[in-house]
Amino acid sequence: MIDRMNKSLFVFISIVLLTGIDLPAQNPYIQHFTTKDGLPSNTAYPVYCDSKKFLWFGTDAGVARYDGNEFTCFSKKDGLNSNEIIIIKEDLQGRIWLVNLNGSMNYFYQNKIYNKNNAPFLEDLDSKHFFRDFFQDTDSTIYFYTFKSLEIVALNTLNQVKKFLLPSISKTYNGIETDLMSVRFITRFSGEIIRLYTSAGIYALHDFTQEPRLVSGTFSFDKCFMLNTNKFLLQAYNESDSTRWLFEYINDTLHPPVKDPLNYPRHFSSAIETDRKVLWISTRERGVFCIRNNVIINHINIAEAQGMAQDHEGNIWINTINHGVYKFSPYYITHEHYGPEFFNNAGITNLCPYGDQGVWMTNSNRVYLLKDHEFYTLNFSTDESSYDQLYFLKNNSLIIGKGSYKFFYFTDIEPLESARLIKHSKLQKISHCGNLKSIAISPLTGKMYAYIPNHLISFSNELYFGEEDITHIDERIHNIFFNLDDELVVNAKKNYIFRDGTFIPNEKLSEFDNKIITGHLRINDSIEVYNVDGDSIYLSCRHLIFNLTQALNKPIDMMVKKMAYHEPSLYLSTLQNVFICDFPENIHDGQSVDLRLIDINFREVNDLLVFNDSLYVASDDGLTIIPEAGISQMNLHVPIPYLQSVQVNGTDINLAKQEIKISGKSKVRFSFSCINYSAAPIIYSYQLAGIDTSWNIGTAREVVYQNLSKGSYVFRVKAQKPGSGFSLPVDFKIEVTATLWERPLFYIGVLMLIAGWILWSAHRRQKRKRLLLEMDIQLITLEQKALQSMMNPHFIFNVLGSIQNYILQSKPAEAGLYLSQFARLIRQNLNAINANMIDLEEEIDRLKNYLDLERLRMENKFDYKIEFEEGFDEEEELLIPSMIVQPFVENAVWHGISNISGKGMISVSLGQQAQDTVRITVEDNGVGMKSATRHISKSEQHLNLGVEMTRKRLEILGKKLGVKTSISYYEKAKGSHNPGTRVVLVVPVG
16 A cells, blocks of 8 residues: 555555455545435446535436535436436536436536526537536637537527537448547647547647647547646547557646556546545546556555545545445555454454564454564464453563453564464463453563552562562552652552552642543653543643643543654544644643644544554554654645525525525524535534624534524634634624614604594594584484474374264264374374484384374274284384384375275284394285375375485484494285285384
8 A cells, every 4th residue: 555565465455455345444544425325326427526615426316415414415306307417517607517318417506406497598508419528718608528429519608509510530440430520628728729639639720610620640539537727637549559648738738648557448437636646547347546657556446436536635536336435535545554354354452562673463362463564463362362451571572461351471472474473482371369450561670560459469570470469459449550750650549659568649649539540651751641531631741730631722522542652742542533732741831732633533443552653543443554754744624614504484595695684573594514524523613793792612503593683793604623723704694674663764654644543533533423413413303304294284184084073973982082092192203203212112002003093084994913023022122213114104004005995904013134123014905106106196295205204314323323224115916906015124223
């Protein structure tokens, strides 16, 4: 993987490095994405990084946009013409062009998919063969071209389409005629001339209306790849000697070709160049090659590799057919990594230096030595073998073991180059006093101690395990180590110095009493570091103790597992990451200490070691070796925040304008994310300028503001990784305008409306009073006229004549009865005029009195009846308009009954019409309305006048009381000789 590896090992690693889809899960430099991670399909063709740093993946199930956190997928249901996206490229206007396999096109712009329905000009861009690429000229005109057509399709800034046809240059290969004038690449040369790189060679023209002129026909160009903005790679073929060549086109200059180091018989799938000048080439049949200075330095066996792209953080993305997408870290080439396949398919759990010759390591079951880039295996195995501790001693001995289990001691260690095995002359099992927890060895004297929960064990310096002293303590021992004074520190419930067989309280570390010191590191002769409880790092400098965790410019929010130091850097590992802290001793001068993340994500970090100017990381992924010189060049890119959506009261707002105007009580929801392709955790900071006086910091990606008061606001969000610093903020403006009722003119208008309403109400009341007064006057007048009509001289003369008749006939009794009834009727009429409404019972009694008088006068010529309809409560006290029925009864007597030869019948019925009205029906069996009209004499016109006055009275009463009144006339038996009359009155009740 790197240049200093010997050739055989390099080839072996290159072959094994990526032999299957599962391998990336065992390599911290490779990440594998499939449909399980959100891809729409595992068959991915192109990958493209746009100007906003989003990654786009074209698949056979649509297109996906990726921000490092989640995939946003688009398919036909979102507006695509087809789900098979074969080419993706952005133009200068920011449109992401999506070329479909069926020859149609879409583009994505401002969070929207455009197709023939919302961009009709796209229909003119349809082609029989899908466009492979386009060239955008200085005037922003886009020229689309395919590999199988002579047609060039131009799209100007007005979205007008124009088509040009190149001349045909055909040649026969194996009996098949092929047109060589198929464009592979278009560029503008020297600002004036357009150059076409085709299968027939290089051609030049000023514009596409001209005939192309041949510049060079030596090479046939197969494909072109954009390496960066001003650099392209062209793959060409020299037919004369059947050789393949690579051209670099840089800043309008075509550089001399070099031979294709792959001598690949077909065109590449894709090619990119990293910022470290490594050329990556993907092929469908032979995987991916990494080339530097035209020499292959790595081969990755990825099946059916397709498009490649490099994101702004330097990661390499490789699409495949059927196998998803792979992401390669920018440090994949420059760092060494040995996966579990080197260690019997297990990760590395512990590291130990082999003096200055190499590094010991164990995978818990076997022990390995890496020396001069070669691995050696300790030929030792027992049924009890399980190791997580390694100690190499100055006498060329090795101790291996597992805490609370067994330890083994090997002497006379010697690596055998021929067999890649480790020879040893003596094996001793350490089991003197039970199962040891851990061992501490003095770096100065070699004195060795071990402990079990309540005992400290010291071993003979000469024979190590030949003799031992055991000292008991009433506290449980957690850890032991040697301090700067080469004194043994015992970390129990309290901290002690073990001196001359006695546990002496350690005043210097008294603040760590009742705490567990999980790690200790000697930096130099005056500085040492303590890991306390895994969550606090302390630095002891010149007999003073400083809290390094609190002094860090960025906090570590996970437990620290391991520590290592190589001047000037302190390395700290958490479960999955490694951090670097340069010059930690600066804390002594009160300075902030910088903490940076090494941007590699491990499955689980088990141990750290600095050896030969490289950082060794033991993890479940295997062994990783990072050159310290390159760590400073591992730039931790600042994440790029962006707004995913803005909603007002649940409705999405168009983000293109980056501002909104709202009024009234509103609920504004901001959802945001960031573009980040590293494994580093993201911290967001946001504020609403105008309300928030400080920034809110956390991992939340959504915030809601409600009922903002009138004013101007700016929502701002920024993001950072540990050690990267914050990004520039993304702004979104909010203008909250005054609601209608918050404007001064509104109150002026309201006051004017109130004043107008008061004036109108006063005027309306006055008018209503006048109307009511007029209606009262009209009612009084009509009631007086009604009384006059009922007391007309003709009726009085008839009554007096009847009385006179009875007297002349010597019928004083009848005359007295008649006179008595007449007097009673007069009293009833006079009483009725004193009130608008009269009790229904009194009105019925008055009608009976009137009908009795008329029947006496007419010598029993008719009968009458007054009845109540079914459902009418005759016991209920009701008031009806006075003198309202008599005119119709009088009409029935005078115009209906009086003109028939037989006996007449008059009936009056009362029924409930509505809650506030009563229906009164007056019927007779007289001559009917038409015949009655012919018999009316001039003296009888008062009867019609009474009916008309009654109609007017009812109309006025209805308006006054707010009810609907009516008078209806019918012939009772239409078609008969005497059809009779039916009158229906609807009158108000009170």
